[in-house]
Amino acid sequence: QVQLQQSGPGLVKPSETLSLTCTVSGGSIDTYYWNWIRQPPGKGLEWIGYIYSSGSTSYNSSLRSRITISLDTSENQFSLTLTSVTAADAAVYYCARSRTSRNDGFDIWDQGTMVTVSS
């Protein structure tokens, strides 16, 4: 059974870079889309972007200038980098899997990581 496990700091200083990694266990990273999604406290879900197993990416246009999603197939991991963070980036960050980027939902999620932005 495929599981996702996220790692990374829960506290980031304003203007610095947030880096999170999601490790895929119990299955291959191949032929799936690997997504990042976030949820500010008390608010709704926001899709951040994905990376496909081939390495192609798609990003939320509102965040595109600040985000990079990368893939390490040898480690079965994918990562999110968000630069120049502000208080508005404080949220629970989730990694999630989808089979396609057209007709399928996010069928597997990790438990989420709360990221606080504070000096």
Add this chain to the structure above:
Amino acid sequence: SYELTQSPSVSVALGQTAKITCGGKNIEIKSVHWYQQKPGQAPVLVIYRDGSRPSGIPERFSGSNSGNTATLTISRAQAGDEADYYCQVWDSSTGVFGTGTKVTVL
């Protein structure tokens, strides 16, 4: 950019039927997915491709999609169904979530 609109809240009596709507322009041409999120937990996919249920999701959950509105129906509502529900679609390889609906079971 594509937008999905949901009512902020829906109340349903125990054992009755709740309908949660998701509005979007010509949403019927898209595949709609629905998530249940309980406090402090990650979302769970309860309906995908408009009306399909993942393994382990009760038959009480069903979905439909027509015109400009997709609907998640919860039949015979139980106390454990109380949660936030989000719809989601893909628009030009971009993920889009609805605004979310809080379902209260009375």
